Amino acid sequence: MNGIAGSRRKTAVRIMAALVLPALLLLGAGREVSAAGGLQMSTGYPGMVVTAGDELSFALDFTNTTGAGMAVSLETVSLPEGWEGYFTGNGSEVSQVYVKNGENEGTAAYSLSIPEEAAGGDYEVVLRAYTGGEASDTLTLNLKVTEEELGGSSFQSEYPEQEGSAGANFSFDTTLVNNSASEQNYSFSSNAPSGWNVTFTPSGESSPVNSITLEPRKSQTITVGVTPAADAQAGAYTISCAAVSAGENLKTELTATITGQYALDVTTPSGRLSTEAYANKQKEVALKIVNNGNTDLTNVTLSSSAPDGWTVSFSQPTIDVIEAGASVEVTAYMTPGEDSLSGDYVVSIKASNSDTSDNAEFRISVKTETIWGVVGVLLIVCVFAGIGWVFHKYGRR
Template identity: 25%
Template sequence: MRGLILAAVSIVLAAFAPAAHAEDAPAGVKGLFLMADFPSVTVRPGTTSTVSLRLQNYGLPPELLDLSVQGEPQGWNVSLLGGGQPVAAAMPPTNGNVSLQLRIEVPANASGSQTLTVNAKGKDTNVSLPIVVSFAKNLPAKLSLEPRLPNLRGTAKSSFEFTVAVKNDSGKNLLVSLAAQAPQNFETSFTEAYGSQELSSIPIDAGQSKDVKLKVRPPSTVKAGQFPVTMRAAAEDATVETKVVLDITGQPQLSLAGRGGVLSATAVAGKESSIPIEVTNTGTAPADDVELSGSGPSGWKVAFEPKSLDNLAPGQTREVQALITPSEKAVAGDYVTNLRATARGESASATFRIGVTTSTLWGVTGIGIIAVSLLVLVGAVARFGRR
């Protein structure tokens, strides 16, 4: 019975063992091992570095192991981390491992080289690993670029802004030059992340990073598609590049004009005049449900035939008739009429000068009234002038 219980407990423990760390032991290998991919590192004085470690158990039962570091010089700050937290012990499972990090913070006046010894000590097992730390005051220039959002979507009217972290990974301060390579007729510029001043270079202290904005404005006539832009940062012998992508969607763009581009016409007071109007889509996407409307001086009527267009393809021009009726009381002269075309997310307007003339009947009537007035005046002078 006791054997059955132990077997059941063993099965449960095996089921809950961390599968990500489990692996078969190599043939003929058994024991506890403390390993590092890079047991000898070169760091810059006054900085903090991290060395990745691995505590591997091949074929041994799990055991609590105390962790320690020996050889820490005065003024240094050395600690062991597990899962991002300081740890003092570890227990790797059978045929499994535990990941550790040796965090090394060295003073600015450190020189030469030092050896730190990492120990893992249990009741029956004791392993150690020496880590050699050397110093170099003049590490070669090294840069890195990290765009926060490398792909942005918008229309040809959009202004695309990419925030990019520029990091100086070298051991000295650098003046970093910035450049961008974009498709033809695309405009590019750089500004600080929280400013509007354009710049072509930026100073970055050793081990620090700064955010810059890469602004890209596409030409208004660009077609829909994806357009890559290469950003380049350079300082001394170091050069680094990264790519960002503009995902440009199509956008309709409307324009209104009279036939042949004319923006003037004539009309007769009180009478409807038909004026040919050309509606053009100069954009890169179809314009759907284009509504036509207009307005004029008080008492005027403005309508269209047809009143709307179902679809206007990119580059297409359709002719419609603007039906304009000036007020019957309008006197001869020039008037302004506004015509509009509106589609989903896009609109256009044009101002037309309408020269109004009065009806011939009104002219004849006016002449008659003037003639009668003159006759009455002459008769009055002739009659009363003799007295």
């Protein structure tokens, strides 16, 4: 009997062990999971290729499997020398974040600044999230800084050549690029011809400026306004513009081409277009031929249209050149016809070349001289002489 009872007891112990041990193992396993923390911190792109001077932001996601929400502290475990990093939430720097039970996406972010002088290579940034209990996790950001070879700074225009008529204003869109590793303050200048005006206006601004500050590896559109002098002649004008900082001297060349404007004016030195003349007698009339355009005029020919029987000639029938804005004086010799009666006549004078022309109409008042006029004068002289003789002879009686 005793042997049978002992055997039963052993069997019961074995059964209980078979039932309890798995439960204990399961309970122990559950405790191990909880002890592992129940908190995970992650980001979508923990490995990135970057360049010196970059400003980065990593969105942080949290998974809480502890069964309850909790306040989680955040810290930077390691950061390369000279780098700057901090946690942000809702636009402000934070040191803690509340993580609800379950998955929490984009609850916080990590802002990272890579210095301009950072050498190329592989770097690690280690972050840690933890609670007062056993829940904690770390996140390693693997960053590869490429040795980007920066191009030189520049000041250029996509369309540096423009054309316009006299009196037109020119507007050039240029791009100023600061490819240096530091902030630059650029001062603007130009070598425009005398009487010209050049302005520099940043895009988005309404008023010109003399200088502008540009951050590293940034660019700015600058509108260069060019106003030619009022008397600028036709031709191509090259204007060198400069943006000068403490460490750089950037230049760009702009070309403003003023097209030819041709204009002639036929007049007299006094501006009067009328005179008197006598039939069959030559009359000299001073003419003034003015070039009112912005380019020289060559081979200017003078011609006339006069009444029948009249002759008109010029001291200089062809003028080789009249410079822009200048004038030349020429004498016109007008001789009314022998049979011209007293009265007003019109003589048209024209100046022209292959580019332009002008004409002016002169009113000529013709006076006639007859023998009776001479006889009348002689009779008057004789009458006065006779009266004088009479008074001389009989005046004493």
